[in-house]
Amino acid sequence: MRSLYFITGNKGKFSEAKKKFSELNIDIVQKDFGYPEIQADSLKDVALYGVEYIQERFDKPFFLEDAGLFIDALNGFPGVYSAYIFYKISCSGILKLMDELGSNRRKACFRSVIAYKEPDREPDLFIGESYGVISKKPIGENGFGYDPIFIPEKGTKTFAQMETNEKNQFSHRGKSLNKLIDFFKNREIENFKNL
Amino acid sequence: MRSLYFITGNKGKFSEAKKKFSELNIDIVQKDFGYPEIQADSLKDVALYGVEYIQERFDKPFFLEDAGLFIDALNGFPGVYSAYIFYKISCSGILKLMDELGSNRRKACFRSVIAYKEPDREPDLFIGESYGVISKKPIGENGFGYDPIFIPEKGTKTFAQMETNEKNQFSHRGKSLNKLIDFFKNREIENFKNL
Numbered sequence: 001m002r003s004l005y006f007i008t009g010n011k012g013k014f015s016e017a018k019k020k021f022s023e024l025n026i027d028i029v030q031k032d033f034g035y036p037e038i039q040a041d042s043l044k045d046v047a048l049y050g051v052e053y054i055q056e057r058f059d060k061p062f063f064l065e066d067a068g069l070f071i072d073a074l075n076g077f078p079g080v081y082s083a084y085i086f087y088k089i090s091c092s093g094i095l096k097l098m099d100e101l102g103s104n105r106r107k108a109c110f111r112s113v114i115a116y117k118e119p120d121r122e123p124d125l126f127i128g129e130s131y132g133v134i135s136k137k138p139i140g141e142n143g144f145g146y147d148p149i150f151i152p153e154k155g156t157k158t159f160a161q162m163e164t165n166e167k168n169q170f171s172h173r174g175k176s177l178n179k180l181i182d183f184f185k186n187r188e189i190e191n192f193k194n195l
Numbered sequence: 196m197r198s199l200y201f202i203t204g205n206k207g208k209f210s211e212a213k214k215k216f217s218e219l220n221i222d223i224v225q226k227d228f229g230y231p232e233i234q235a236d237s238l239k240d241v242a243l244y245g246v247e248y249i250q251e252r253f254d255k256p257f258f259l260e261d262a263g264l265f266i267d268a269l270n271g272f273p274g275v276y277s278a279y280i281f282y283k284i285s286c287s288g289i290l291k292l293m294d295e296l297g298s299n300r301r302k303a304c305f306r307s308v309i310a311y312k313e314p315d316r317e318p319d320l321f322i323g324e325s326y327g328v329i330s331k332k333p334i335g336e337n338g339f340g341y342d343p344i345f346i347p348e349k350g351t352k353t354f355a356q357m358e359t360n361e362k363n364q365f366s367h368r369g370k371s372l373n374k375l376i377d378f379f380k381n382r383e384i385e386n387f388k389n390l
Binding site: 036037038039041046049074075076077078079080081084085087088089093096097099 | 231232233234236241244269270271272273274275276279280282283284288291292294
């Protein structure tokens with residue numbers, strides 16, 4: 001079984017990926033590289049800059065993931081800086097910024113970008129999106145980050161009201177991971193194994 | 196007259212620095228290098244990462260500057276990402292986040308960090324700070340960014356109500372530039388000229 005490195009310091013993200021990859025006979029290995037995340041206006045740019053930094057220092061196949069919550073009425077805020085902004089103003093700050101906005105102005109999108117890189121191949125990008133709305137108040141105890149205020153499309157509960165399996169059906173990261181897995185399924189896996 | 200490069204895409208910052216340096220017989224030259232700004236929790240880290248990136252590609256004496264507004268009651272928000280957050284939610288977003296905070300909870304600090312680098316010398320850092328409070332509403336037409344909502348200590352007007360000369364007495368960037376100028380005054384200028 002070959003190893004594929006997931007460059008992340010986040011144990012939760014790693015467990016999710018490891019579970020999803022178990023069907024593929026590829027062993028996902030966590031590696032916390034501490035790569036720099038640039039200040040950019042898109043997740044893609046952040047991910048590709050990370051790939052560029054890591055590929056100069058690491059010669060095995062790897063992927064990394066960057067995610068954010070993009071709220072339409074706030075011009076895409078908190079967006080690329082979702083983690084930093086959550087740490088500063090949390091869900092209550094987001095709700096305060098939106099307190100006068102009716103239900104037709106609360107659209108948002110959770111977005112996840114995975115960048116995969118192996119030697120002698122351009123990076124491949126896999127994007128997962130989950131559309132939904134921002135709730136009027138935080139509800140639920142599960143999940144993390146903005147989960148208590150995000151209700152996915154066709155749903156009535158926030159991510160924080162769902163069990164992991166249910167959330168994964170709607171989740172941006174679940175979708176980008178599925179695309180990465182399909183990519184490996186559709187390639188000749190043997191090619192990868194011989195790297 | 197020797198040249199000192201100011202790595203910035205911001206013409207306003209460049210003009211301010213050029214004017215201040217005229218007394219020193221050093222010619223400030225603008226260079227827009229497009230260096231990556233990392234996602235970090237301090238201006239120093241952003242500046243030092245920029246220096247590291249540039250020094251590998253440019254062998255002349257240079258400096259760069261990074262600035263932010265740090266609001267106490269918002270855990271230092273918008274902080275290192277002030278420019279991005281201004282672009283997304285502007286002054287009105289900041290005021291909304293603070294609308295229930297009385298005058299004793301509106302303290303803030305504008306901070307500027309200049310990093311100077313010349314070949315064969317560790318980077319020097321110069322920090323300028325301007326303490327003050329966030330106003331209850333935006334006032335004034337001058338300046339840019341958060342100027343209409345920032346009232347410096349011992350002042351009664353926002354930065355946006357001041358002419359440039361008056362603002363420069365309180366300004367974070369004015370102070371960090373003054374420190375950089377003192378640094379050159381206190382060194383043997385001839386050493387620098389012979390680089």
